[in-house]
Amino acid sequence: MPKPVYDFRSDTVTLPTPAMMEAVARAPLGDSGRGDDPTVNELERIARELTGKEDALFLPSGAMANLASVLAHDCRGGEAIVEEVAHIYNSEGGGLSVVGGAVPRPVKGRYGTLEPADVKSAIRGAGDLALAPTRLICLENTHNASGGTVMPVATMAAIHDIAREAGIPVHLDGARLLNAGAYLDVPIAEICRHVESVWFALCKGLGGPVGAVLAGDGAFMTKARRAAKMLGGGMRQAGLIAAPAIVALKDPYPVLRRDHALAQALARGLAAIDSSLVDLAHVQTNIVNCFVDRFAPDAGAINAALRERGVLANHRRSKIRFVTHYHIDEAAVAAAVRHFAEVLEPFRKAA
Ligand SMILES: Cc1ncc(COP(=O)(O)O)c(C=O)c1O
Known part of the structure; x- marks a missing residue:
């Protein structure tokens, strides 16, 4: 008999369930680049409802959702405040700078949670010509490197207040946002209220095979859709991979x-x-x-x-x-x- 294998490497190793595979077989498909894929459209509708944002976009990966957000927030030449071991800074091949043109400003958090006062003192205005002004504040909830720790909603709200006062948007890497919601026992819209852009993964704890959904409002999403297309994120009969995610998002x-x-x-x-x-x-x-x-x-x-x-x-x-x-x-x-x-x-x- 083969030796049993217990695979704890990541929540990305999951395979689609039988219900997911059945949904793939039944999924109505179309060219999602033209808005013609009913299954992708349905997934994006669910994501809008869950996040409470005006618009949502299905993308092939979380790293692309981060990149599209950094581009859409116009970070080039400015600083992005990041937690010291945040995935966007520490584990995405430097894309924040290489593609997004942002200078990372790492701030040490406590178990992944940034102190609002530390965020406030890291913000740089545009007055001093020698400094790259802060253009974005990046949060991560749950925080992968800290061991899936959850940032309290009150802390996110406090950081958002500081950011709004300074006129800086807040972006949330919510690869495991539903884990945070489940832990806090709140709908994720309660968390998303405190950020201008957010994405969550479909292929981690949710068990879908591929992808992430990026959500935000009006002008940001118009720019994010353009950025994602530029990054190669335009997909065609993507309902094939959206269908399992819809099953995963049911409950x-x-x-x-x-x-x-x-x-x-x-x-x-x-x-x-x-x-x-x-x-x-x-x-x-x-x-x-x-x-x-x-x-x-x-x-x-x-x-x-x-x-x-x-x-x-x-x-x-x-x-x-x-x-x-x-x-x-x-x-x-x-x-x-x-x-x-x-x-x-x-x-x-x-x-
Ligand atoms: C916190 C966090 N952000 C971003 C990503 C990148 O997501 P993807 O692998 O879909 O590009 C991961 C992947 O594990 C992650 O854990």
Whole structure:
């Protein structure tokens, strides 16, 4: 019998469910570049309703949604305030600058949440000719690198007040925005109220195969549609990939809350092996960051040993990241904890 594989590398590894595949087979299609694909149009209608924004656009990826937003917000030659380890700054190949022309101004957050006062003091006006003026404030909710942590709505509102006073738009990388909504138990429109542009991924916790939807109002979206077309984001019979996303968006919170509960169980299991491994207070959604510093300066060997046993995760320096998703269940969590305890034992003895 083949050895079971427990894939915790990301919530992007999910495969479409049978209901999603049936929806693909039934989806009415057309040339979405001409507004003729009824399935894409329906997905965009749902996204408008969910976000409370005037317009929404289906795009092939989240990175493209970020780029189209930076271009549409006219950031070239100006600064974009970003959290220090935000995905848009730290994990998108420098596209913010290379394509968007923006100078990133990293600000250190606390578990991914920026302090409104820190944002305020990072804003640069246009008065001093030596400075690149602030053109955009970028937020990320949930915050991937911090372990899927959630930025409170009140903090977003406070940052939005500061931004409005300074005449600067706020952009939200909401790759896992529905995870944030499920955690906070609010409709995502409550979160989106505090930003001018927002996108959420369809291919992460939601389980769709491809894409993201970018949403915003009036003139911003006119520019974003042009920018996306320029970036190569114009699609044709894209209903094929929009149809599974529509299925996923029917009632997403119970599915995501199940992922969150499994992440809690995994985090508690790891913490029971050694309390230094996990910061339990900050496991909020579907990501568990496990820190092995006490046992090894680099997590590579531990992660490789886990992989040998069929437990797949990502690592960077002394951190191993586990992500729960549709194909992870209680048995996978129990197996991961058991294998982790066994793999750690020699490192524990040597430490
Ligand atoms: C927070 C965050 N932003 C942006 C992205 C990029 O999304 P995509 O892979 O769809 O380009 C990711 C991908 O994992 C992400 O986690």
